[in-house]
Amino acid sequence: MNRPKVAxxxxxxxxxxxTCAALFRKLRIPGSPEExxxxxxxxxxWADEFQQILAEAKGRLHVIARVALVGVIVSALRRGDPKxxxxxxxxxxxxxxxxxxxxxx
Numbered sequence: 784m785n786r787p788k789v790a791x792x793x794x795x796x797x798x799x800x801x802t803c804a805a806l807f808r809k810l811r812i813p814g815s816p817e818e819x820x821x822x823x824x825x826x827x828x829w830a831d832e833f834q835q836i837l838a839e840a841k842g843r844l845h846v847i848a849r850v851a852l853v854g855v856i857v858s859a860l861r862r863g864d865p866k867x868x869x870x871x872x873x874x875x876x877x878x879x880x881x882x883x884x885x886x887x888x
Contacts, residue, residue: 857879860878
């Protein structure tokens with residue numbers, strides 16, 4: 784980590800005082816780190832990151848499974864059955880409109 788030099792700290796402090804920065808915003812301490820430091824231990828930080836990655840992957844897998852299920856159903860409907868349609872004469876759009884919201888494409 785690069786430490787700020789004394790001259791840059793003095794210049795920052797002068798400009799903060801000159802512009803009355805403490806009146807209009809939170810006055811930072813010159814030379815203090817600007818990034819937020821996470822107080823959690825490394826092990827719990829990586830455990831939380833791993834859980835977040837798993838949750839995102841799980842959500843993506845649900846979306847992929849829904850799309851695949853809808854694709855299979857639509858392809859089966861488009862193929863058609865020579866003995867009779869699965870929708871009994873309905874058009875595909877009205878048939879899909881009756882599906883639950885979690886299956887709709």
